[in-house]
Every structure is written in structure tokens, then in C-alpha cells.
Amino acid sequence: YLTLMMSISCFIKCVLKEYKTYYKLLESIDASSIEKPLNDKELTVLEYYSSIIANSRRPIEAELLNQIINLYTIEPFDLLNQINSKYNTQFNMNHLNSALSNITGNFIKTSAEKDKYTLLNSVILHNDDKLSISNDFKNILTNTQFKEYIQDLIDVCIEKNKSLRNKKKDTFGFIMYEKYSRRDVCQLLNHIKDDASTMYGMKQLNKNTCIFVTYHKADGINGAEYLDGKPNYSDSFMDSQTFMWNSKIGNGPESKYMKEFTSGETKRLFVKKSDGEGTDFYYMGTFEIDNIKGTTKKNNKGVLQPICDVTLKMNESIREDIFDYLQQ
Structure with a gap:
């Protein structure tokens, strides 16, 4: 199983390096096989999350995005408890805020990237003590094919991190010799x-x-x-x-x-x-x-x-x- 997950990880990394998204790989093989092509807005979001989620070395971004696109509203401390129990981690609100920075594009440093991914700023909204999906992002998810591509990225990251569950980690999630x-x-x-x-x-x-x-x-x-x-x-x-x-x-x-x-x-x-x-x-x-x-x-x-x-x-x-x- 671990060998399979490593092979999947290597495949994903090679695909993203060459095509940036799995969607672009499919398009290059046979564009006619894609039932509903993605528009520029959807492709831009998919490209960013392909980089941030599929290659992530921790599960918190994937779990956060997973709950946002499927539940629409999140209780932050409930999410942290679920993740720490599932992956044997010690994540706290600092980690969650860092994950939010990644999901919403605030982690990006260059002005060119900020301009390109400006839509991400409004993916998640703070409502009192909860996190909620924005109406703009909810509308994009009505394209079920686009949502499936995002869900695939999430699932790959979650499975990859589950395979590391029993490895010894420090408080930030680093694993020796990884x-x-x-x-x-x-x-x-x-x-x-x-x-x-x-x-x-x-x-x-x-x-x-x-x-x-x-x-x-x-x-x-x-x-x-x-x-x-x-x-x-x-x-x-x-x-x-x-x-x-x-x-x-x-x-x-x-x-x-x-x-x-x-x-x-x-x-x-x-x-x-x-x-x-x-x-x-x-x-x-x-x-x-x-x-x-x-x-x-x-x-x-x-x-x-x-x-x-x-x-x-x-x-x-x-x-x-x-x-x-x-x-x-």
C-alpha cells in the first residue's frame, strides 16, 4: 500500500510539473473526452490548488478545503480535534491560520501571482467563530466536474498523509529523513x-x-x-x-x-x-x-x-x- 501511495505521489508530482493540473493532461491526450471544459476562472483555481493541496506535506489544508466544499461551514476547534485524532498530530490554531493563508492565496508572495489568484481571497469567510464558504466559490462548485477535480486533489493528499500517520512527528509535523x-x-x-x-x-x-x-x-x-x-x-x-x-x-x-x-x-x-x-x-x-x-x-x-x-x-x-x- 505504501509503495502504491509513493508511486501515486511521484505520478502526481510529474503530472503537475509538466501540465500543472490533471485536467490539462487529459486535455492534451484527448480534449473531446472532457464532457464540460473548464473556464478560465475554474482552471486558475484548479491550478493553484493542484500546487498547494496535491503536494502538501501535511493534511490540514486538504481537510480544511474538504469540509469547506462539502459542509460549507466549519467549527475551527472541531476540525482541529478531528485532524489530530485522525493523523496523530498536534496541530493548533497557528497551523489552522497557516492553512487558511494557503487556501486563500495569502501565502503567495509575488504581485504577479497575487493578481492571478485574486479570486482565492474570498474562498473562505470568517463568520463569528465559524469559517464559511463564500457565495462566489459556492457558485463555481456548481460545475460538478470542477468540484470532482478539486475532490480528487483532496483525496490524494489525505491518503498520502494517512500513510504517514504512525511515523514519529514533531509539533510542526516534520518526520525524520522525509x-x-x-x-x-x-x-x-x-x-x-x-x-x-x-x-x-x-x-x-x-x-x-x-x-x-x-x-x-x-x-x-x-x-x-x-x-x-x-x-x-x-x-x-x-x-x-x-x-x-x-x-x-x-x-x-x-x-x-x-x-x-x-x-x-x-x-x-x-x-x-x-x-x-x-x-x-x-x-x-x-x-x-x-x-x-x-x-x-x-x-x-x-x-x-x-x-x-x-x-x-x-x-x-x-x-x-x-x-x-x-x-x-
């Missing part, structure tokens, strides 16, 4: 905007310091200070619990960058083996700072710049097979 994109991390940490484009090296989100590391950055001559114009940072596991990390070049121990790094209440490490693996990172767990040493490194103009050699201690030893895989 793969997450930068956008996933933004959403899981209840960040109000999609800051994925700025999340390189280190980023603090809601008091969570996150480090993103590409383990094997490029092929180059041993000892080369620069590979493809970028610093050859010495980021690697020394053993199953010790990770050596370099700060961004130009940032010494007293820099604003390092103060942001050290001030996070929880610190998380995300690693991918190489750029060839795509955009997703393995979640390696939380860590504490063992030591910070200020030193220098030449930039690509040969000028010495401050940098920090940082020793991290993982709070949980890295699994042997994952450790060996990264070292290869």
Missing part, C-alpha cells in the same frame, strides 16, 4: 509568506533556525576554494552526531547573520546529497551549537573575508544507512 522543499518548510513552520526564494544556506522562520546544505556541491579539484564561482563550503558529517558547517562567507561571529543563526529557539538541518537530486532536502532533525570559530576565507576575487567554522551536535544520531548514503 524530503521537504524550501516551500514545504515555510508552510510547515507556519510562515506567513512563501520565502522559498530567499532560503539559501540559513534562514530563521518563526524562531526556527533552518540550515539547507547540498552535501556534494560540485566536482572540482581537491582543495579548490571555489567551485563554479561559489565558495567550497566545508559542510559535512564528522560522525553520526557531529556536523561541521560554514557560515555564509563575509559573516564573522559578531555579524547580524550569525546572531540570527544563534538566536533561533529550535535549530533544524536539511540536507540533500547533490543538486542532481532536485529541490527537496532530507530532514535530519534538530541540533545544538557546540562551537563557533571565527576564521577567514578568500572570496572569488582573492580577498580574505570573515567566515565561521561551526560545530553542530545533532539531538538524535543520524541513521546509519542515511549517513553512509551521504558519504558516498
